Amino acid sequence: MTGRFPIERIEARILDIPTIRPHKLSFGAISRQSPVIVQLWLRHGATGFGEAATIGGPSWNEESPESIQHAIQAYLAPVLLGQDGGQFGAALARMDLACKGNAFAKSAVEMALIDAVARSLGLPAHQLLGGKRHHSLPLAWTLASGDVARDLEEAQLRLAQKRHRIFKMKIGARRPEDDVAHVSQIARGLQGQATLTVDVNQAWDGATARRYLPPLIDAGVTLIEQPVAKWNLAALQTLSQTLGDRAHLMADESVCTLQDAMQLARSQASQVFSLKVAKHGGLLRTAQVAAVAEAADIGWYGGTMLETSIGSAASAHVFSTLGPQHHGCELFGPQLLVDDVVSERMVIRDFELQLPDGPGFGLTVEPSQLDRFDRARTGLRPV
Ligand code: MUC
Ligand code: MG
Incomplete structure:
Protein backbone atom coordinates (compact mmCIF):
# COMPACT_ATOMS: atom_id res chain seq x y z
CA MET A 1 0.00 0.00 0.00
CA THR A 2 1.38 3.40 -0.95
CA GLY A 3 0.61 7.09 -0.48
CA ARG A 4 -1.68 9.00 1.81
CA PHE A 5 -4.90 7.41 0.55
CA PRO A 6 -4.25 3.84 -0.63
CA ILE A 7 -7.11 2.45 -2.72
CA GLU A 8 -8.64 -0.42 -0.80
CA ARG A 9 -11.68 -1.66 -2.68
CA ILE A 10 -13.60 -0.94 -5.93
CA GLU A 11 -17.05 -2.31 -6.77
CA ALA A 12 -19.17 -1.88 -9.91
CA ARG A 13 -22.88 -2.68 -10.22
CA ILE A 14 -25.42 -2.24 -13.02
CA LEU A 15 -28.70 -0.51 -12.18
CA ASP A 16 -31.87 -0.66 -14.29
CA ILE A 17 -33.96 2.52 -13.99
CA PRO A 18 -37.05 3.05 -16.20
CA THR A 19 -37.41 6.36 -18.11
CA ILE A 20 -40.53 8.53 -17.64
CA ARG A 21 -41.41 8.01 -21.34
CA PRO A 22 -39.86 6.24 -24.31
CA HIS A 23 -36.84 8.24 -25.54
CA LYS A 24 -36.45 7.92 -29.32
CA LEU A 25 -33.12 8.38 -31.07
CA SER A 26 -31.96 7.75 -34.65
CA PHE A 27 -30.78 4.24 -33.74
CA GLY A 28 -33.70 3.11 -31.58
CA ALA A 29 -35.89 3.87 -28.56
CA ILE A 30 -35.06 3.33 -24.90
CA SER A 31 -37.42 2.88 -21.99
CA ARG A 32 -34.79 2.27 -19.34
CA GLN A 33 -31.27 3.36 -18.54
CA SER A 34 -28.69 0.93 -17.17
CA PRO A 35 -25.96 3.00 -15.53
CA VAL A 36 -22.89 1.34 -14.05
CA ILE A 37 -22.28 2.71 -10.56
CA VAL A 38 -18.79 2.42 -9.08
CA GLN A 39 -18.02 2.69 -5.39
CA LEU A 40 -14.40 3.12 -4.32
CA TRP A 41 -13.00 2.93 -0.78
CA LEU A 42 -9.76 4.64 0.35
CA ARG A 43 -7.94 3.08 3.32
CA HIS A 44 -7.51 6.28 5.38
CA GLY A 45 -10.20 8.30 3.73
CA ALA A 46 -13.70 8.45 2.40
CA THR A 47 -15.65 6.39 -0.08
CA GLY A 48 -16.52 7.86 -3.49
CA PHE A 49 -19.03 7.19 -6.24
CA GLY A 50 -18.66 7.23 -10.02
CA GLU A 51 -20.96 6.40 -12.90
CA ALA A 52 -20.81 5.46 -16.57
CA ALA A 53 -24.08 5.40 -18.49
CA THR A 54 -24.52 4.60 -22.13
CA ILE A 55 -27.67 4.48 -24.25
CA GLY A 56 -29.28 1.38 -25.77
CA GLY A 57 -26.67 -1.25 -24.83
CA PRO A 58 -23.74 -1.02 -27.25
CA SER A 59 -25.68 0.99 -29.85
CA TRP A 60 -24.40 4.52 -29.03
CA ASN A 61 -20.79 3.30 -29.24
CA GLU A 62 -18.80 0.10 -28.62
CA GLU A 63 -19.22 -0.05 -24.84
CA SER A 64 -22.28 -1.50 -23.07
CA PRO A 65 -23.25 -1.62 -19.38
CA GLU A 66 -22.08 -5.22 -19.28
CA SER A 67 -18.70 -4.49 -20.94
CA ILE A 68 -18.16 -1.49 -18.66
CA GLN A 69 -18.82 -3.54 -15.53
CA HIS A 70 -16.60 -6.36 -16.78
CA ALA A 71 -13.68 -4.08 -17.72
CA ILE A 72 -13.79 -2.50 -14.26
CA GLN A 73 -14.00 -5.76 -12.34
CA ALA A 74 -11.55 -7.79 -14.40
CA TYR A 75 -8.93 -5.27 -15.55
CA LEU A 76 -9.17 -1.78 -14.03
CA ALA A 77 -9.84 -2.40 -10.33
CA PRO A 78 -7.02 -4.98 -9.96
CA VAL A 79 -4.32 -2.55 -11.20
CA LEU A 80 -5.45 0.21 -8.83
CA LEU A 81 -5.79 -1.68 -5.57
CA GLY A 82 -3.07 -0.59 -3.14
CA GLN A 83 -2.07 2.40 -5.32
CA ASP A 84 -2.04 5.99 -4.07
CA GLY A 85 -5.55 7.37 -4.67
CA GLY A 86 -4.30 10.96 -4.74
CA GLN A 87 -2.31 10.46 -7.95
CA PHE A 88 -5.04 10.68 -10.58
CA GLY A 89 -2.70 10.88 -13.57
CA ALA A 90 -0.77 7.79 -12.46
CA ALA A 91 -4.06 5.93 -11.91
CA LEU A 92 -5.17 6.78 -15.47
CA ALA A 93 -1.79 5.64 -16.84
CA ARG A 94 -2.09 2.28 -15.03
CA MET A 95 -5.60 1.82 -16.41
CA ASP A 96 -4.38 2.67 -19.94
CA LEU A 97 -1.58 0.12 -19.65
CA ALA A 98 -3.94 -2.62 -18.52
CA CYS A 99 -6.74 -1.86 -20.95
CA LYS A 100 -6.95 -0.20 -24.38
CA GLY A 101 -9.95 2.08 -25.03
CA ASN A 102 -12.89 1.41 -22.69
CA ALA A 103 -13.18 5.13 -21.95
CA PHE A 104 -16.57 4.81 -20.24
CA ALA A 105 -15.28 2.19 -17.80
CA LYS A 106 -12.18 4.27 -16.98
CA SER A 107 -14.27 7.40 -16.50
CA ALA A 108 -16.47 5.75 -13.86
CA VAL A 109 -13.44 4.64 -11.87
CA GLU A 110 -11.65 8.01 -12.16
CA MET A 111 -14.87 9.75 -11.09
CA ALA A 112 -15.18 7.60 -7.95
CA LEU A 113 -11.50 8.21 -7.17
CA ILE A 114 -11.82 12.00 -7.45
CA ASP A 115 -15.02 11.96 -5.36
CA ALA A 116 -13.34 9.86 -2.66
CA VAL A 117 -10.19 12.01 -2.48
CA ALA A 118 -12.17 15.27 -2.55
CA ARG A 119 -14.41 14.00 0.28
CA SER A 120 -11.37 12.91 2.26
CA LEU A 121 -9.95 16.43 1.96
CA GLY A 122 -13.35 18.05 2.63
CA LEU A 123 -13.22 19.86 -0.73
CA PRO A 124 -15.64 20.12 -3.64
CA ALA A 125 -14.35 18.08 -6.60
CA HIS A 126 -14.19 21.19 -8.79
CA GLN A 127 -11.42 22.51 -6.57
CA LEU A 355 -23.69 23.92 -10.34
CA PRO A 356 -23.03 22.00 -7.12
CA ASP A 357 -20.45 22.40 -4.39
CA GLY A 358 -18.74 19.69 -2.36
CA PRO A 359 -17.56 17.87 -0.50
CA GLY A 360 -16.78 15.54 -3.36
CA PHE A 361 -19.57 15.91 -5.90
CA GLY A 362 -21.81 17.39 -3.18
CA LEU A 363 -24.19 14.42 -3.15
CA THR A 364 -25.69 12.08 -0.60
CA VAL A 365 -26.06 8.70 -2.29
CA GLU A 366 -28.93 6.55 -0.96
CA PRO A 367 -27.73 2.93 -0.56
CA SER A 368 -31.36 1.69 -0.49
CA GLN A 369 -31.96 3.21 -3.93
CA LEU A 370 -28.81 1.53 -5.29
CA ASP A 371 -30.11 -1.80 -3.95
CA ARG A 372 -33.62 -1.17 -5.30
CA PHE A 373 -32.45 -0.76 -8.91
CA ASP A 374 -29.47 -3.18 -8.79
CA ARG A 375 -29.61 -5.65 -11.69
CA ALA A 376 -28.59 -8.38 -9.26
CA ARG A 377 -32.05 -7.77 -7.77
CA THR A 378 -34.11 -6.60 -10.79
CA GLY A 379 -32.97 -9.68 -12.73
CA LEU A 380 -33.51 -7.74 -15.98
CA ARG A 381 -31.70 -8.85 -19.11
CA PRO A 382 -29.44 -6.54 -21.16
CA VAL A 383 -31.40 -4.45 -23.71
C1 MUC B 1 -26.46 12.12 -27.45
O1 MUC B 1 -26.08 11.57 -28.48
O2 MUC B 1 -26.30 13.33 -27.35
C2 MUC B 1 -28.00 13.06 -24.90
C3 MUC B 1 -29.22 13.59 -24.73
C4 MUC B 1 -30.13 12.75 -25.35
O3 MUC B 1 -31.31 12.92 -25.46
O4 MUC B 1 -29.45 11.70 -25.89
C5 MUC B 1 -28.12 11.81 -25.54
C6 MUC B 1 -27.05 11.26 -26.37
MG1 MG C 1 -25.42 13.55 -29.36
Whole structure:
Protein backbone atom coordinates (compact mmCIF):
# COMPACT_ATOMS: atom_id res chain seq x y z
CA MET A 1 0.00 0.00 0.00
CA THR A 2 1.38 3.40 -0.95
CA GLY A 3 0.61 7.09 -0.48
CA ARG A 4 -1.68 9.00 1.81
CA PHE A 5 -4.90 7.41 0.55
CA PRO A 6 -4.25 3.84 -0.63
CA ILE A 7 -7.11 2.45 -2.72
CA GLU A 8 -8.64 -0.42 -0.80
CA ARG A 9 -11.68 -1.66 -2.68
CA ILE A 10 -13.60 -0.94 -5.93
CA GLU A 11 -17.05 -2.31 -6.77
CA ALA A 12 -19.17 -1.88 -9.91
CA ARG A 13 -22.88 -2.68 -10.22
CA ILE A 14 -25.42 -2.24 -13.02
CA LEU A 15 -28.70 -0.51 -12.18
CA ASP A 16 -31.87 -0.66 -14.29
CA ILE A 17 -33.96 2.52 -13.99
CA PRO A 18 -37.05 3.05 -16.20
CA THR A 19 -37.41 6.36 -18.11
CA ILE A 20 -40.53 8.53 -17.64
CA ARG A 21 -41.41 8.01 -21.34
CA PRO A 22 -39.86 6.24 -24.31
CA HIS A 23 -36.84 8.24 -25.54
CA LYS A 24 -36.45 7.92 -29.32
CA LEU A 25 -33.12 8.38 -31.07
CA SER A 26 -31.96 7.75 -34.65
CA PHE A 27 -30.78 4.24 -33.74
CA GLY A 28 -33.70 3.11 -31.58
CA ALA A 29 -35.89 3.87 -28.56
CA ILE A 30 -35.06 3.33 -24.90
CA SER A 31 -37.42 2.88 -21.99
CA ARG A 32 -34.79 2.27 -19.34
CA GLN A 33 -31.27 3.36 -18.54
CA SER A 34 -28.69 0.93 -17.17
CA PRO A 35 -25.96 3.00 -15.53
CA VAL A 36 -22.89 1.34 -14.05
CA ILE A 37 -22.28 2.71 -10.56
CA VAL A 38 -18.79 2.42 -9.08
CA GLN A 39 -18.02 2.69 -5.39
CA LEU A 40 -14.40 3.12 -4.32
CA TRP A 41 -13.00 2.93 -0.78
CA LEU A 42 -9.76 4.64 0.35
CA ARG A 43 -7.94 3.08 3.32
CA HIS A 44 -7.51 6.28 5.38
CA GLY A 45 -10.20 8.30 3.73
CA ALA A 46 -13.70 8.45 2.40
CA THR A 47 -15.65 6.39 -0.08
CA GLY A 48 -16.52 7.86 -3.49
CA PHE A 49 -19.03 7.19 -6.24
CA GLY A 50 -18.66 7.23 -10.02
CA GLU A 51 -20.96 6.40 -12.90
CA ALA A 52 -20.81 5.46 -16.57
CA ALA A 53 -24.08 5.40 -18.49
CA THR A 54 -24.52 4.60 -22.13
CA ILE A 55 -27.67 4.48 -24.25
CA GLY A 56 -29.28 1.38 -25.77
CA GLY A 57 -26.67 -1.25 -24.83
CA PRO A 58 -23.74 -1.02 -27.25
CA SER A 59 -25.68 0.99 -29.85
CA TRP A 60 -24.40 4.52 -29.03
CA ASN A 61 -20.79 3.30 -29.24
CA GLU A 62 -18.80 0.10 -28.62
CA GLU A 63 -19.22 -0.05 -24.84
CA SER A 64 -22.28 -1.50 -23.07
CA PRO A 65 -23.25 -1.62 -19.38
CA GLU A 66 -22.08 -5.22 -19.28
CA SER A 67 -18.70 -4.49 -20.94
CA ILE A 68 -18.16 -1.49 -18.66
CA GLN A 69 -18.82 -3.54 -15.53
CA HIS A 70 -16.60 -6.36 -16.78
CA ALA A 71 -13.68 -4.08 -17.72
CA ILE A 72 -13.79 -2.50 -14.26
CA GLN A 73 -14.00 -5.76 -12.34
CA ALA A 74 -11.55 -7.79 -14.40
CA TYR A 75 -8.93 -5.27 -15.55
CA LEU A 76 -9.17 -1.78 -14.03
CA ALA A 77 -9.84 -2.40 -10.33
CA PRO A 78 -7.02 -4.98 -9.96
CA VAL A 79 -4.32 -2.55 -11.20
CA LEU A 80 -5.45 0.21 -8.83
CA LEU A 81 -5.79 -1.68 -5.57
CA GLY A 82 -3.07 -0.59 -3.14
CA GLN A 83 -2.07 2.40 -5.32
CA ASP A 84 -2.04 5.99 -4.07
CA GLY A 85 -5.55 7.37 -4.67
CA GLY A 86 -4.30 10.96 -4.74
CA GLN A 87 -2.31 10.46 -7.95
CA PHE A 88 -5.04 10.68 -10.58
CA GLY A 89 -2.70 10.88 -13.57
CA ALA A 90 -0.77 7.79 -12.46
CA ALA A 91 -4.06 5.93 -11.91
CA LEU A 92 -5.17 6.78 -15.47
CA ALA A 93 -1.79 5.64 -16.84
CA ARG A 94 -2.09 2.28 -15.03
CA MET A 95 -5.60 1.82 -16.41
CA ASP A 96 -4.38 2.67 -19.94
CA LEU A 97 -1.58 0.12 -19.65
CA ALA A 98 -3.94 -2.62 -18.52
CA CYS A 99 -6.74 -1.86 -20.95
CA LYS A 100 -6.95 -0.20 -24.38
CA GLY A 101 -9.95 2.08 -25.03
CA ASN A 102 -12.89 1.41 -22.69
CA ALA A 103 -13.18 5.13 -21.95
CA PHE A 104 -16.57 4.81 -20.24
CA ALA A 105 -15.28 2.19 -17.80
CA LYS A 106 -12.18 4.27 -16.98
CA SER A 107 -14.27 7.40 -16.50
CA ALA A 108 -16.47 5.75 -13.86
CA VAL A 109 -13.44 4.64 -11.87
CA GLU A 110 -11.65 8.01 -12.16
CA MET A 111 -14.87 9.75 -11.09
CA ALA A 112 -15.18 7.60 -7.95
CA LEU A 113 -11.50 8.21 -7.17
CA ILE A 114 -11.82 12.00 -7.45
CA ASP A 115 -15.02 11.96 -5.36
CA ALA A 116 -13.34 9.86 -2.66
CA VAL A 117 -10.19 12.01 -2.48
CA ALA A 118 -12.17 15.27 -2.55
CA ARG A 119 -14.41 14.00 0.28
CA SER A 120 -11.37 12.91 2.26
CA LEU A 121 -9.95 16.43 1.96
CA GLY A 122 -13.35 18.05 2.63
CA LEU A 123 -13.22 19.86 -0.73
CA PRO A 124 -15.64 20.12 -3.64
CA ALA A 125 -14.35 18.08 -6.60
CA HIS A 126 -14.19 21.19 -8.79
CA GLN A 127 -11.42 22.51 -6.57
CA LEU A 128 -9.23 19.54 -7.52
CA LEU A 129 -10.03 20.29 -11.17
CA GLY A 130 -8.97 23.93 -11.25
CA GLY A 131 -11.80 25.65 -9.38
CA LYS A 132 -15.23 26.96 -10.26
CA ARG A 133 -15.66 29.61 -12.97
CA HIS A 134 -19.42 29.18 -13.59
CA HIS A 135 -22.10 29.03 -10.91
CA SER A 136 -24.90 28.03 -13.28
CA LEU A 137 -25.36 27.00 -16.91
CA PRO A 138 -28.40 27.18 -19.23
CA LEU A 139 -30.01 23.72 -19.23
CA ALA A 140 -31.43 22.10 -22.39
CA TRP A 141 -34.16 19.43 -22.51
CA THR A 142 -34.50 16.81 -25.24
CA LEU A 143 -37.84 16.39 -27.00
CA ALA A 144 -37.75 12.78 -28.16
CA SER A 145 -41.21 11.30 -27.76
CA GLY A 146 -41.53 11.10 -31.57
CA ASP A 147 -44.91 12.85 -31.46
CA VAL A 148 -45.33 16.58 -32.26
CA ALA A 149 -48.26 17.22 -29.89
CA ARG A 150 -46.56 15.45 -27.00
CA ASP A 151 -43.24 17.19 -27.68
CA LEU A 152 -44.96 20.60 -27.73
CA GLU A 153 -46.87 19.86 -24.53
CA GLU A 154 -43.61 18.81 -22.84
CA ALA A 155 -41.83 21.96 -24.05
CA GLN A 156 -44.66 24.31 -22.94
CA LEU A 157 -44.69 22.77 -19.47
CA ARG A 158 -40.95 23.17 -19.08
CA LEU A 159 -41.09 26.77 -20.30
CA ALA A 160 -43.88 27.54 -17.81
CA GLN A 161 -41.88 25.92 -14.99
CA LYS A 162 -38.84 28.06 -15.98
CA ARG A 163 -36.76 24.91 -16.26
CA HIS A 164 -35.77 24.78 -19.94
CA ARG A 165 -35.86 27.07 -22.95
CA ILE A 166 -33.31 25.22 -25.07
CA PHE A 167 -34.87 22.19 -26.74
CA LYS A 168 -32.96 19.48 -28.58
CA MET A 169 -34.82 17.28 -31.02
CA LYS A 170 -33.63 13.80 -31.85
CA ILE A 171 -33.93 13.17 -35.57
CA GLY A 172 -32.58 10.74 -38.15
CA ALA A 173 -34.84 7.74 -37.59
CA ARG A 174 -37.46 8.77 -40.14
CA ARG A 175 -37.29 10.06 -43.71
CA PRO A 176 -35.43 13.42 -43.69
CA GLU A 177 -38.52 15.14 -45.21
CA ASP A 178 -40.56 13.91 -42.22
CA ASP A 179 -37.91 15.16 -39.79
CA VAL A 180 -37.94 18.60 -41.42
CA ALA A 181 -41.76 18.69 -41.15
CA HIS A 182 -41.66 17.56 -37.48
CA VAL A 183 -39.00 20.11 -36.49
CA SER A 184 -40.77 22.91 -38.43
CA GLN A 185 -44.06 22.23 -36.60
CA ILE A 186 -42.32 22.35 -33.23
CA ALA A 187 -40.42 25.50 -34.24
CA ARG A 188 -43.72 27.21 -35.18
CA GLY A 189 -45.28 26.16 -31.87
CA LEU A 190 -42.37 27.55 -29.85
CA GLN A 191 -41.56 30.60 -31.98
CA GLY A 192 -39.80 33.37 -30.05
CA GLN A 193 -39.83 31.35 -26.81
CA ALA A 194 -36.97 28.89 -27.18
CA THR A 195 -33.64 27.99 -28.78
CA LEU A 196 -33.82 24.87 -30.96
CA THR A 197 -31.18 22.29 -31.64
CA VAL A 198 -31.17 18.90 -33.40
CA ASP A 199 -29.13 15.75 -32.87
CA VAL A 200 -28.98 13.40 -35.87
CA ASN A 201 -26.78 10.84 -34.05
CA GLN A 202 -24.74 10.06 -37.20
CA ALA A 203 -27.77 8.97 -39.25
CA TRP A 204 -27.20 10.95 -42.45
CA ASP A 205 -24.62 10.75 -45.21
CA GLY A 206 -22.93 13.92 -46.43
CA ALA A 207 -25.34 14.52 -49.32
CA THR A 208 -28.43 14.14 -47.10
CA ALA A 209 -26.94 16.55 -44.57
CA ARG A 210 -26.10 19.11 -47.26
CA ARG A 211 -29.66 18.91 -48.58
CA TYR A 212 -31.72 18.81 -45.37
CA LEU A 213 -29.77 20.97 -42.92
CA PRO A 214 -30.54 24.27 -44.73
CA PRO A 215 -34.36 23.81 -44.35
CA LEU A 216 -33.87 22.97 -40.67
CA ILE A 217 -31.86 26.18 -40.24
CA ASP A 218 -34.60 28.10 -42.11
CA ALA A 219 -37.08 26.64 -39.60
CA GLY A 220 -35.06 28.14 -36.74
CA VAL A 221 -32.54 25.46 -35.64
CA THR A 222 -29.30 27.08 -34.45
CA LEU A 223 -27.17 24.13 -33.28
CA ILE A 224 -26.76 20.90 -35.28
CA GLU A 225 -25.25 17.90 -33.51
CA GLN A 226 -23.45 15.05 -35.27
CA PRO A 227 -25.37 15.00 -38.57
CA VAL A 228 -23.04 12.43 -40.18
CA ALA A 229 -21.04 9.34 -39.17
CA LYS A 230 -18.32 9.89 -36.59
CA TRP A 231 -15.58 9.15 -39.17
CA ASN A 232 -16.97 11.54 -41.80
CA LEU A 233 -14.75 14.54 -41.12
CA ALA A 234 -14.78 15.49 -44.81
CA ALA A 235 -18.57 16.00 -44.70
CA LEU A 236 -18.35 17.93 -41.40
CA GLN A 237 -15.67 20.15 -42.91
CA THR A 238 -17.75 20.91 -46.02
CA LEU A 239 -20.85 21.61 -43.91
CA SER A 240 -18.86 23.91 -41.61
CA GLN A 241 -17.74 25.92 -44.61
CA THR A 242 -21.12 26.10 -46.34
CA LEU A 243 -23.79 26.44 -43.62
CA GLY A 244 -22.81 30.00 -42.74
CA ASP A 245 -23.20 31.73 -39.38
CA ARG A 246 -26.91 31.14 -38.75
CA ALA A 247 -26.21 27.76 -37.14
CA HIS A 248 -23.27 26.01 -35.48
CA LEU A 249 -22.16 22.48 -36.17
CA MET A 250 -21.48 20.45 -33.03
CA ALA A 251 -19.36 17.28 -32.91
CA ASP A 252 -20.46 14.57 -30.47
CA GLU A 253 -19.58 10.99 -31.46
CA SER A 254 -16.71 12.42 -33.60
CA VAL A 255 -14.94 13.91 -30.57
CA CYS A 256 -14.00 11.31 -27.97
CA THR A 257 -10.20 11.21 -27.54
CA LEU A 258 -7.80 14.13 -27.26
CA GLN A 259 -6.50 13.13 -30.71
CA ASP A 260 -10.04 13.36 -32.16
CA ALA A 261 -10.23 16.87 -30.73
CA MET A 262 -6.91 17.84 -32.35
CA GLN A 263 -7.97 16.45 -35.72
CA LEU A 264 -11.32 18.28 -35.67
CA ALA A 265 -9.59 21.48 -34.61
CA ARG A 266 -6.95 21.18 -37.36
CA SER A 267 -9.55 20.49 -40.05
CA GLN A 268 -11.94 23.16 -38.74
CA ALA A 269 -14.74 20.60 -39.00
CA SER A 270 -17.02 21.89 -36.22
CA GLN A 271 -17.68 25.05 -34.22
CA VAL A 272 -18.73 23.35 -30.98
CA PHE A 273 -17.67 20.20 -29.08
CA SER A 274 -20.22 18.32 -27.02
CA LEU A 275 -18.16 17.34 -23.96
CA LYS A 276 -19.06 14.13 -22.14
CA VAL A 277 -17.06 12.75 -19.26
CA ALA A 278 -17.72 9.12 -20.25
CA LYS A 279 -16.58 9.26 -23.87
CA HIS A 280 -13.45 11.30 -23.02
CA GLY A 281 -12.43 8.79 -20.34
CA GLY A 282 -12.89 10.91 -17.22
CA LEU A 283 -13.05 14.37 -15.69
CA LEU A 284 -9.39 15.24 -16.25
CA ARG A 285 -9.52 14.25 -19.91
CA THR A 286 -12.73 16.22 -20.39
CA ALA A 287 -10.84 19.32 -19.26
CA GLN A 288 -8.03 18.46 -21.70
CA VAL A 289 -10.45 18.17 -24.64
CA ALA A 290 -11.97 21.49 -23.55
CA ALA A 291 -8.49 23.04 -23.60
CA VAL A 292 -7.99 21.95 -27.23
CA ALA A 293 -11.38 23.48 -28.06
CA GLU A 294 -10.45 26.75 -26.38
CA ALA A 295 -7.10 26.89 -28.19
CA ALA A 296 -8.86 26.40 -31.54
CA ASP A 297 -11.67 28.92 -30.94
CA ILE A 298 -14.23 26.09 -30.70
CA GLY A 299 -17.08 26.45 -28.20
CA TRP A 300 -18.13 23.76 -25.71
CA TYR A 301 -21.46 22.25 -24.66
CA GLY A 302 -21.99 20.25 -21.48
CA GLY A 303 -23.27 16.93 -22.86
CA THR A 304 -24.98 14.01 -21.18
CA MET A 305 -25.29 10.26 -21.62
CA LEU A 306 -28.47 10.41 -19.49
CA GLU A 307 -26.72 9.70 -16.22
CA THR A 308 -28.33 9.65 -12.77
CA SER A 309 -27.46 12.48 -10.40
CA ILE A 310 -24.05 10.90 -9.69
CA GLY A 311 -22.68 11.19 -13.24
CA SER A 312 -24.58 14.43 -13.84
CA ALA A 313 -23.16 16.16 -10.75
CA ALA A 314 -19.65 14.90 -11.54
CA SER A 315 -20.01 16.36 -15.06
CA ALA A 316 -21.31 19.61 -13.58
CA HIS A 317 -18.18 19.88 -11.43
CA VAL A 318 -15.81 19.74 -14.40
CA PHE A 319 -18.05 21.92 -16.61
CA SER A 320 -18.05 24.57 -13.87
CA THR A 321 -14.26 24.92 -14.30
CA LEU A 322 -14.21 25.50 -18.09
CA GLY A 323 -13.85 28.66 -20.17
CA PRO A 324 -16.50 31.21 -21.18
CA GLN A 325 -17.21 30.11 -24.78
CA HIS A 326 -20.10 27.72 -24.01
CA HIS A 327 -23.54 26.85 -25.35
CA GLY A 328 -25.02 25.70 -22.04
CA CYS A 329 -25.49 22.10 -20.97
CA GLU A 330 -27.96 19.22 -21.10
CA LEU A 331 -27.44 17.53 -17.74
CA PHE A 332 -31.14 16.64 -17.52
CA GLY A 333 -30.61 12.86 -17.18
CA PRO A 334 -32.08 12.67 -13.64
CA GLN A 335 -35.35 14.25 -14.85
CA LEU A 336 -35.76 11.63 -17.58
CA LEU A 337 -35.54 8.78 -15.04
CA VAL A 338 -38.46 7.71 -12.84
CA ASP A 339 -36.29 7.97 -9.74
CA ASP A 340 -32.78 8.77 -8.58
CA VAL A 341 -30.08 7.35 -6.32
CA VAL A 342 -29.36 10.50 -4.27
CA SER A 343 -31.34 12.29 -1.58
CA GLU A 344 -31.32 15.69 -3.33
CA ARG A 345 -30.91 16.57 -6.97
CA MET A 346 -29.06 19.57 -8.36
CA VAL A 347 -31.27 22.66 -8.40
CA ILE A 348 -32.73 24.13 -11.61
CA ARG A 349 -33.60 27.83 -11.32
CA ASP A 350 -34.55 30.38 -14.01
CA PHE A 351 -33.73 27.96 -16.86
CA GLU A 352 -30.26 27.30 -15.43
CA LEU A 353 -28.70 24.34 -13.68
CA GLN A 354 -27.12 25.51 -10.43
CA LEU A 355 -23.69 23.92 -10.34
CA PRO A 356 -23.03 22.00 -7.12
CA ASP A 357 -20.45 22.40 -4.39
CA GLY A 358 -18.74 19.69 -2.36
CA PRO A 359 -17.56 17.87 -0.50
CA GLY A 360 -16.78 15.54 -3.36
CA PHE A 361 -19.57 15.91 -5.90
CA GLY A 362 -21.81 17.39 -3.18
CA LEU A 363 -24.19 14.42 -3.15
CA THR A 364 -25.69 12.08 -0.60
CA VAL A 365 -26.06 8.70 -2.29
CA GLU A 366 -28.93 6.55 -0.96
CA PRO A 367 -27.73 2.93 -0.56
CA SER A 368 -31.36 1.69 -0.49
CA GLN A 369 -31.96 3.21 -3.93
CA LEU A 370 -28.81 1.53 -5.29
CA ASP A 371 -30.11 -1.80 -3.95
CA ARG A 372 -33.62 -1.17 -5.30
CA PHE A 373 -32.45 -0.76 -8.91
CA ASP A 374 -29.47 -3.18 -8.79
CA ARG A 375 -29.61 -5.65 -11.69
CA ALA A 376 -28.59 -8.38 -9.26
CA ARG A 377 -32.05 -7.77 -7.77
CA THR A 378 -34.11 -6.60 -10.79
CA GLY A 379 -32.97 -9.68 -12.73
CA LEU A 380 -33.51 -7.74 -15.98
CA ARG A 381 -31.70 -8.85 -19.11
CA PRO A 382 -29.44 -6.54 -21.16
CA VAL A 383 -31.40 -4.45 -23.71
C1 MUC B 1 -26.46 12.12 -27.45
O1 MUC B 1 -26.08 11.57 -28.48
O2 MUC B 1 -26.30 13.33 -27.35
C2 MUC B 1 -28.00 13.06 -24.90
C3 MUC B 1 -29.22 13.59 -24.73
C4 MUC B 1 -30.13 12.75 -25.35
O3 MUC B 1 -31.31 12.92 -25.46
O4 MUC B 1 -29.45 11.70 -25.89
C5 MUC B 1 -28.12 11.81 -25.54
C6 MUC B 1 -27.05 11.26 -26.37
MG1 MG C 1 -25.42 13.55 -29.36
